[in-house]
Amino acid sequence: MDVTRRTLATLFAAAVAAPGAEAAPQASESDDDKAARELMRNNAQQLAKVSLPMATEPAFRFRA
């Protein structure tokens, strides 16, 4: 079959309308959720400013 521009437009519209093609609705985040995530972001930003020589090991030890 020849694929006309009209056919392509129809196929495109159908694809967009198909179930699963819609974007999932964004779950609304509460103020407390935002505050918790903001705190974690702030923590990460503050840790990123600390000078950390490559040789520094974590403050725990594994023993066999």
Add this chain to the structure above:
Amino acid sequence: MANHIPDDVFFSTITEITTKLRAKEFSAVELTRAFSDRLERLGPRYNGLALSLREQAHRKAREADDELKRGRYRPLQGIPYGVKDLLAVHGHPTTWGAKPYAGQVFDEDALVVQKLDKAGAILIGKLAMVELAGGGGYRFPAASLTGPGLNPWDRTRWSGGSSSGSGIATAAGLVTFALGSETSGSILTPSAFCGVTGLRPTYGLVSRRGAMALSWTLDKIGPLCRSAEDCGLVLQVIAGGDIRDPGSAGRGFSYVPQFARKPSDLTVGYAPADFEEWADPSARTDFKNALAVVKSLGVQMKEVEIPDFPYAAILGTVLNGEMGSIFEELIRSGKVDELADKRQIAGLKASLDLPAVEYLKAMRIRSRVQDAFRELFVDVDLLLTPSRLAPAPPIGDPLDRTPAVAAPTGSRGLSGIIPAGNLAGLPALSLPCGFADKMPVAISLVGRPMNENHLIAIGRAFQSQTDWHRRRPPITT
């Protein structure tokens, strides 16, 4: 034998009560009954009681009396005490202050409870706490199965947390001492706000076996008492190595005041800014007076500043990593939504998104924090600072409210010492030192790891010169 226990006894130290028991001024059964009555009657007034253990306490008290009659004495014989409800007592609910765990029962006592039992102490109740020890970051004092901890000095003010019931019960004379726990401030804060003497031991000195874990590398169990000496007596019993606690330091503690170094041999580091610009104006006079008392003990004083690290961010990251792992099932199952505090719920949920590399970064920076404090303790033996910069806040205030006094610029002082001290595993002793706005305020001594005897020695000396630790809240029975 007395049928009535005088009111003074409810506010007496371990040594004072022990003397009276051995002199047969009253029996252990009479004492236990009186404290149990008081705990059951007054504990709920302050939302301080999780569960009365009257029946088993009565049985233990009878055993204590039998032994006293035979002249068999144990270190804490007949002394009534309570434990924060994150410590397991077999056969009874251990709720962790949280609705999802309200019906939880363990079949073995926490090791610290076993040790106190062997020492003859009488467990009379489980004490209220902030849900899950507040690890997710709670916004309001009401973050608890039992409601907000109400301060015995003023019920419109918070008792502090997360060991809220432990502070309440000790301050109000409902127990002679209590056990609490600290991950970041949960012994020192209720001690300061309720006007009692609290000891946060060195990390690993006291076994965590049978205690709710919030953060494996930060959690510590310690006593809230009527005096520094009592803290020493209790720590001597509960400390010790435990191969079943991976964090155990494998060491015990002997309370040896006779071998403590003289105050004149000790150097105390402090920051003037803590007692002036950083402190709430209502508390500055009491903090300065407390500083003067410490100086008068003959110690050497040296001005210091806390090493420069983002302590709250480091501790928050470590806590999120460990707490998220510990409570992963609670969070993923959705039962986390049953908690009382929405900020806490959000914090717990967010913790699952912490990248492993962030946790490890925080733990690497923590190594540097430990090194920095080792360097600081080359020049000083102890640090001295206000336990909390202001007295207890009103019960309805959110805990993240912007302070009335803006943080000063300039010297860091020792601000951040609570998260810093916990990150480095350091011991600390909170001592009541006065009243601001009619509410207790306190100073803290922070020491090197395993140096609790120095803290207690200075604490005892401070308390021999002051009587703040003997004051009683206005309780009508």
